[in-house]
Amino acid sequence: MYQSTPREPELLTHREDEVELEPFYDDEYDEELTEEEARAVRRKKIWRRVRRTTYVAFGLMLLAPVVAFAIAYQVVEVPNPEALAAEQGKAITILYADGSVMTKYAPGEANRTMVKYEDLPESIKHAVFAAEDPTFETNVGFDLTAIARAGWYQLKGEQSGGSGLTQQYVKEATDQSDMTLSRKFTEAVTAYKMSQQQDKRDILTAYLNTIYFGKGAYGIKTAAKAYFGHDDLKNLTDSQAALLAGMIQNPGRDWQPAYLLERWNYVMDQMLEYKWIEPSYRETQPFPEPVPQTDESGLAGPRLHIRDQILKEMDKVEWDVKKAQTVGVTVHTTIDPPKQLAAEQAVDEVLGPQPKELRSSLTAINPQTGAVQAYYAGADGTGLDYATDTLQEAGSSFKPFDLVAALKAGKGLGSTYDGRSPKVFELGGTSITIRNASDPRNTCGEKCSIRKAMEMSLNTVFYDMVIKIGTQPVADAAHAAGIPKTVEVQGVQKNLLVNENGGPPNVGIAIGGGEAQVRPFDMASAYATFAARGIYHEPFFISKITNAEGKAVYQHVDVSRQAFDPDPQMNQDIADNVTESLKPVLTYAKIPCTGRECAGKTGTHELPDNASQNSKAWMVGYTPSLSAAVWLGRDEGNVALQDNKGNPIFGGGLPGQIWKKFMDKSLAGTQPEPFPKPRKLNEFDEPKQTTTTTTTTTTQKKDDDKRSTTTDPTTTRSTTTTTTRTRPTCIGLACPPTTTTTAENDPDPIGGGGSPPTG
Numbered sequence: 001m002y003q004s005t006p007r008e009p010e011l012l013t014h015r016e017d018e019v020e021l022e023p024f025y026d027d028e029y030d031e032e033l034t035e036e037e038a039r040a041v042r043r044k045k046i047w048r049r050v051r052r053t054t055y056v057a058f059g060l061m062l063l064a065p066v067v068a069f070a071i072a073y074q075v076v077e078v079p080n081p082e083a084l085a086a087e088q089g090k091a092i093t094i095l096y097a098d099g100s101v102m103t104k105y106a107p108g109e110a111n112r113t114m115v116k117y118e119d120l121p122e123s124i125k126h127a128v129f130a131a132e133d134p135t136f137e138t139n140v141g142f143d144l145t146a147i148a149r150a151g152w153y154q155l156k157g158e159q160s161g162g163s164g165l166t167q168q169y170v171k172e173a174t175d176q177s178d179m180t181l182s183r184k185f186t187e188a189v190t191a192y193k194m195s196q197q198q199d200k201r202d203i204l205t206a207y208l209n210t211i212y213f214g215k216g217a218y219g220i221k222t223a224a225k226a227y228f229g230h231d232d233l234k235n236l237t238d239s240q241a242a243l244l245a246g247m248i249q250n251p252g253r254d255w256q257p258a259y260l261l262e263r264w265n266y267v268m269d270q271m272l273e274y275k276w277i278e279p280s281y282r283e284t285q286p287f288p289e290p291v292p293q294t295d296e297s298g299l300a301g302p303r304l305h306i307r308d309q310i311l312k313e314m315d316k317v318e319w320d321v322k323k324a325q326t327v328g329v330t331v332h333t334t335i336d337p338p339k340q341l342a343a344e345q346a347v348d349e350v351l352g353p354q355p356k357e358l359r360s361s362l363t364a365i366n367p368q369t370g371a372v373q374a375y376y377a378g379a380d381g382t383g384l385d386y387a388t389d390t391l392q393e394a395g396s397s398f399k400p401f402d403l404v405a406a407l408k409a410g411k412g413l414g415s416t417y418d419g420r421s422p423k424v425f426e427l428g429g430t431s432i433t434i435r436n437a438s439d440p441r442n443t444c445g446e447k448c449s450i451r452k453a454m455e456m457s458l459n460t461v462f463y464d465m466v467i468k469i470g471t472q473p474v475a476d477a478a479h480a481a482g483i484p485k486t487v488e489v490q491g492v493q494k495n496l497l498v499n500e501n502g503g504p505p506n507v508g509i510a511i512g513g514g515e516a517q518v519r520p521f522d523m524a525s526a527y528a529t530f531a532a533r534g535i536y537h538e539p540f541f542i543s544k545i546t547n548a549e550g551k552a553v554y555q556h557v558d559v560s561r562q563a564f565d566p567d568p569q570m571n572q573d574i575a576d577n578v579t580e581s582l583k584p585v586l587t588y589a590k591i592p593c594t595g596r597e598c599a600g601k602t603g604t605h606e607l608p609d610n611a612s613q614n615s616k617a618w619m620v621g622y623t624p625s626l627s628a629a630v631w632l633g634r635d636e637g638n639v640a641l642q643d644n645k646g647n648p649i650f651g652g653g654l655p656g657q658i659w660k661k662f663m664d665k666s667l668a669g670t671q672p673e674p675f676p677k678p679r680k681l682n683e684f685d686e687p688k689q690t691t692t693t694t695t696t697t698t699t700q701k702k703d704d705d706k707r708s709t710t711t712d713p714t715t716t717r718s719t720t721t722t723t724t725r726t727r728p729t730c731i732g733l734a735c736p737p738t739t740t741t742t743a744e745n746d747p748d749p750i751g752g753g754g755s756p757p758t759g
Contacts, residue, residue, distance in 0.1 A: 042464035088210065088218045090328030092143045092321070093308055097336050097373070097543070103299040103307055105216060105321070112207050115221050115233065117201045123238045124220060126277075127245035128208065130270035131263075133164040137200055168248075169207040212322045214247045214254030215290075223247075238277050239285045242267040251322070252315050255308060258491030261287055292382035302344060304381025306335055306541075309372075309388070311319070313541050317554055329553065330546045334371035339364055339626075342665035343374040350658045354644050357634050360655075361386040361520045362662060367528035369558065370537030374666070375624070384635075391492055391517040392631055395603030396437075396457045396650065397618040398512035400578050402466055402531065403450065404477035404564055407574050407702040409469050411450065412682030413581055419448025423460040425467065434463045434511075435611075437604070452580040455588050457602070459511045466510035475505055475515075480563040482526035482536050483518055512603055523620050524629035529563050530599070531581070531622040533676065534575035536563040569679075576678035583675065586621065589652035593662045597622055598663065602651025613640035617651050619659040624673040628662055630655040690716055 023053065033041070091106035129136055215224035223244050225231040237246070246263030251260040251685035264287055271277045283553040299307060310333055314320055345361045351358055364374035377387035384390065406415070436458045444452050444461075453461035466474055476495035479485055486492055497505050497515055508514025521539070529536045538559035545554040565571040582599035586592045589602050600621020604614040615638045620629040632655045634641065649655075 023434070040155035055648075088326060090325050092226060092324050092328070093330040094307065095330060095332050096340075097332075097334050097513055099332075102303070102333065102335070105307065105311070106325070115205065115219070117205045119233055120205065120208065120220070121234050121236060121241075123236055123241040124208070124233060124244075125204065126271055127238065127241035127267055127272075128165070128204075128248070130242075130276060131245035131267045132168065132248055134270070134274060136204070139164060154401050165207050166203055168211065169203065182712065211248055212247075212251050213244055214251030214321075216325070218325075220244065228288070229291045237285075237288070238271065238281065239264075239268070240288045243272060243288050243290075243593060248379070252320050255312070256488075256491030260290070264288070265724075288629075289457045299311070301381050302376045302379060302557050303340070303650065305377040305385050305387070306333075306340075306375050306698055308381075308385070309375065309377075310541050312381075314545070317444070317542065317545075319545055319554055319673055322676050324545070327553070328548050330543055330550075332546070333541055334366075334373060334543055335375065335541070336373040339374040339666045340376075342662050343376045345375055346658045346665065347379075349661060354654065356652075358632060358641070358649075358656065359386050359634055360630065360632050362628060362630050362658065363387050363521045363524040364626060364662070364666070365524045365528045365539055366530035366625065367622060367627050368537070368625065370525070370528070370539045371543070372539055372541050372552055372559070374628075374662075375541075384490075386520040386631065386633075388487075388519050391487075391489055391494060391496075391519060392616050392633060393605035394516045394523065395512035395605045395614075395616060395618055397523065397601045397603030397620045397651070398478070398509065398516045398518075399457070399462050399579060399603075400582065400601055401474050401478040401483075402469075402510055403454065403483065403581060404461045404481070405469050405473035406450065406465055407577055407681055408473065408564065409479070410682055411465070411469075412680070412684045413451040414449050414683040414685045414687055415579060416447040416448050416449050416687055417453065417461040417464045419444035419453055419456075419458045419461050420446060421458070421460050423464070425463065428469070434460050435659055447687060451581050451584075451686065455584040457585075462510045463507065466507055470504070471507060471509050472504040474509055477564070478518075478526065481529045482539075482563075483522050487519060487522075489519070520618075520629050520631035523631075524627050525617070527600070527620050527622050527629065528627035530575050530578050531624055532575070533628050534563050534565075534571040536561050545587050573679045573681050576676060577681050577684070579675050580678045582621070589656055591619070591652055593658040593660065593667070594664045596623060596667065599675065600659070602656060604651050606639060610640070613642075613648050614650060615639060615641060617641055617649050617653065617655045619651050619655040621659060621663070623667065624675065625670075626663065628659055628664060630659045630662075632658075726740075 045697040091104045093104050094102045096102050116318055133139075202508045208220040210219060212218055213220070213226070215223070215226040217226040218222040221233060224233055224240075227244060228236065228240050230236055230240075243260060243264045246267040247254060249263065250259070257704070268277070268282055268285070272279060292668055310331060311321060314324060314331065324331075343364065347360055347362060351360060359378060361378065362374065363372065365372055375387065377385040377389075419436070419439065420442045421439070422433050423435075425432045425434060436456075438456050439458060444456060444458060448458060448461055449467070451457075468504070478497055483496060485496060487496060495502065496518065497509065499505055499515060500699065505515035509516045525536075525539045528539075539555055542554070543556050544552050547553050562568060562571040564574040579599045582601055583597065585601055586598055592598065598621050600619060603616075603618035603620070605616035607613045607615050615633065617632045618630065620627075622628070632641065632649060643654065
C-alpha cells in the first residue's frame with residue numbers, strides 16, 4: 001500500500017541508508033614508524049624550514065644592499081671642489097718654548113688658484129692614472145673588486161687600499177679616513193653619484209686641485225712648485241709627473257729619499273706598462289731630484305732641521321701636516337731660544353776657521369723630562385740631518401755602557417784589569433793586538449781600576465772587560481739607556497747593536513767600533529739617562545698642539561722607565577756610579593765646565609787603514625739639568641779628520657771645544673748643580689797601592705783627549721807603576737764569567753772588533 005503522506009526529511013547527521021565510517025588516523029592506518037624512520041621524518045621537516053629561511057635570507061641579502069644604496073644615493077652630497085680648497089692649507093704656527101714664534105708653515109698661494117682641465121698636461125694625467133687608478137676613465141666611480149678586497153682586509157683587522165680617484169676625492173672632501181665598512185660604503189655611493197652627475201674631466205680636475213702631495217702642497221699646482229719650482233704645469237716632464245703622482249699614496253714620507261725613489265720607479269713602470277711612455281724614455285730618465293724647499297717665513301740654516309723634526313713628530317702623534325693645515329693649529333715646542341742660539345754660536349765659533357768639509361751636530365736634552373732644548377743637525381737646513389739621519393761609530397764615548405754591564409755583573413769602579421798597552425788577546429786562535437790611545441808610560445799598570453781606565457780611556461781594560469762579561473750585556477745596557485733597537489736612517493730601517501746575522505755584536509763594541517753605530521741624537525738621550533739617575537725619558541720636540549680657539553688637541557705625556565734595574569735603588573746606584581767615573585774625564589781632557597760640575601766622555605773612531613788618523617770624533621756630557629752630544633765628521637765617511645793646520649781631530653779637540661762653549665753659554669747665570677754622592681757598588685774604592693817596575697816602549701800619538709800615547713815600539717824606558725791585589729766582593733751569580741772566549745780575526749779592533757764571546 002502506498003504511503004499517502006510525504007516522508008519527513010531526515011537530518012543529514014542521521015541517515016540510516018549510509019554506512020557510518022570510523023575516523024581515519026595515519027598511525028592506525030599505517031604500521032607504526034620505527035625510531036629511525038621517525039628521525040628521518042623530523043630531519044625532512046627541519047631542512048624544509050632551513051631551506052625556506054635561506055631563500056628568504058638570500059633574497060634579503062640581494063635586496064638590502066640595493067635598497068641601502070638607493071637610500072644613500074638620495075642622502076649623500078657631492079662635495080664642491082671650491083669649498084674644499086677653501087678649507088685646506090691653513091697655516092701651522094710653530095712656537096719656541098717661551099711662546100715666541102719660530103715659523104709659520106703654510107703652502108703658497110698657488111693652490112688657491114684652481115687649475116682648469118685644459119691646464120693639465122698629458123704627463124700629469126697619465127702619471128696619476130698609472131699611480132692610482134688606471135681604469136678611471138671607464139669605471140663607474142669605484143671598483144667592486146677593490147671594495148670587496150678592502151672589506152675582507154678590514155674584517156681581518158688589516159689596512160686596505162684600492163680606492164679609485166673619485167673615492168679618494170670623496171675621502172679628501174669628507175675628511176673621513178676611519179677603516180670601517182660603513183665609511184667605504186658611503187664613499188662608494190658618493191663616488192657613484194658624483195660620476196653620474198659630473199663629467200670625468202671635472203672629477204679629475206677637482207681631484208688634482210685638492211689632493212695632498214706632501215711638502216705642504218695641496219693640489220697639483222702647489223706640488224709642482226714645491227717639488228720642482230715650476231709655476232707652469234706644462235713644464236713638468238713625464239718623469240717629474242711620475243714622482244708627484246707617486247707621492248699621493250703616502251705624502252707624509254716626502255722627506256725620505258729612498259721612498260721617493262721607490263714610488264717614482266713604481267709609477268714609471270706603470271706608465272710603461274700602459275704605454276704612456278716609451279721603453280727608451282724609461283731606460284734613459286734619471287730620478288728627478290726635488291729642489292731644496294724654502295721657508296717663506298724666513299727660517300733658514302740649522303733651524304730648518306728643527307722644523308723638519310717637528311713635522312715628523314706631528315705625524316707620529318697623529319697630527320700630520322694635512323690634518324693640522326685643515327684645522328690651522330699652533331705647535332708649542334721644547335726648543336729653548338737661548339740654548340739654541342748657544343748651540344749655533346758654539347759651532348760657528350769653533351768651526352768657523354776650520355775646513356769647510358767638516359760636518360757637525362749638537363743635540364741638547366733636558367734629562368729630567370726628555371725635552372729637546374737645542375738641535376743643530378748641520379749648517380745647511382736643506383741638506384742631510386747629521387743628528388738623526390746618519391749612523392756613526394761612537395768610539396770611546398760608548399765605554400759608559402761597558403761600565404753599566406760590568407756593574408750589573410758584579411764589578412765596581414775599583415775592580416782591576418791589565419791596563420798596559422799594547423796587549424795581545426788570543427781569540428779563537430787569532431791574536432788581536434789592542435793599544436791604548438793614552439797613558440804612554442803604562443802608569444795604570446797591570447792592576448788598573450775601572451775608574452782610572454775610564455778617566456784615561458784605556459782600550460785594553462774595556463776590551464778585556466767585555467770579553468769576560470759578553471757583548472750582549474753591553475748592547476742591552478746601551479738600549480736601556482736610550483739607544484733605540486731600530487731606527488730609520490735616510491728612509492731605511494736599521495737594526496742597531498747587532499751583527500750582520502742579527503746576533504750579539506762583536507767585541508769591537510767595547511771600544512766603540514764594529515756594531516757600535518749610533519745616531520748622535522740618541523747619544524744625548526742615553527747620557528741624559530745617566531744624568532737623571534737611571535730614569536729614561538723619551539725625547540720629544542712638541543709639548544702640545546692647540547687649535548684656533550687655543551684648546552689643546554694634543555698634550556705630551558712623559559714616556560719614562562727605570563733603565564738599568566727594576567729595583568729603584570739599584571737602578572739609581574748604577575747611574576750614579578757611571579757619573580762618578582765620568583766626572584774626572586773632563587778635567588783630564590782639559591774641557592771642564594766653568595764653575596760647575598759636569599760629567600762626560602770623549603771618543604774617536606780611527607781610520608781602518610791608518611790608526612794615526614780618526615774619521616769620527618765625539619764629546620758627550622751632562623749636568624743634572626742638561627745633556628749634550630757633539631759629533632764631528634765628514635760626508636765621505638772614513639776619511640781623515642784634520643783641522644786647519646793639518647792635525648788629526650780628537651774628541652777633546654774641536655768637538656770638546658764646541659761642547660764646552662755650549663754648556664758654558666747655556667748654563668751661564670744658573671746655580672751650579674752638584675751630582676749626588678753615589679752609593680758604593682761592589683768593589684768601589686781604589687785598590688791599595690804597591691810599587692812595581694815595568695818596562696814599556698813608546699812613540700808619540702794623540703789620544704781621544706789630544707794627549708800623547710803609545711803606538712809602535714821605538715824607545716824603552718823604566719817606569720814606576722802602582723798595582724794592587726784585592727779580594728773580589730761579588731758572590732755567586734753576581735760574578736761575571738772567568739773564562740775567555742773566541743773571536744774571529746779582525747786586524748782593526750776599533751773599526752771592526754772581534755766576534756762576541758760565546759756562552
